[in-house]
Amino acid sequence: MSTTTTTTTKLVPTDLHFNLGALARIPPGEGKEFEIAGELIAVFRLRDGRVYAVQAKCPHREGALADGITGGGTVVCPMHSFKFDLATGAPLGHDCAALRTYAVSVNAVGEIILQL
Numbered sequence: 001m002s003t004t005t006t007t008t009t010k011l012v013p014t015d016l017h018f019n020l021g022a023l024a025r026i027p028p029g030e031g032k033e034f035e036i037a038g039e040l041i042a043v044f045r046l047r048d049g050r051v052y053a054v055q056a057k058c059p060h061r062e063g064a065l066a067d068g069i070t071g072g073g074t075v076v077c078p079m080h081s082f083k084f085d086l087a088t089g090a091p092l093g094h095d096c097a098a099l100r101t102y103a104v105s106v107n108a109v110g111e112i113i114l115q116l
């Protein structure tokens with residue numbers, strides 16, 4: 001008589017992609033807030049064509065970063081003017097926590113694809 005051992009592996013998604021719709025919904029130089037899988041994420045469309053995604057709320061006092069001013073790859077929080085690098089989330093010129101960043105791209109038909 002043989003004994004079979006079965007190992008059960010719970011599949012945990014590690015590579016989730018979300019289509020957030022047309023990039024054209026975000027005017028150049030501005031940001032837009034999305035709620036994705038329970039997370040609030042701000043997606044920015046810079047005037048030079050770059051697209052970034054970071055946590056939506058400022059780590060200082062939860063200012064809405066999507067309403068911030070962008071320029072040179074950075075966003076300035078609308079509440080107290082703390083600046084962050086959009087590519088890395090790093091604080092610039094202050095000691096606030098870094099922003100959480102997300103992988104984001106634009107597909108062949110101009111839709112925003114966010115990866116969690």
Ligand code: FES
Binds near residue numbers: 077079
């Ligand atoms: S809430 Fe963003 S700088 Fe204060």
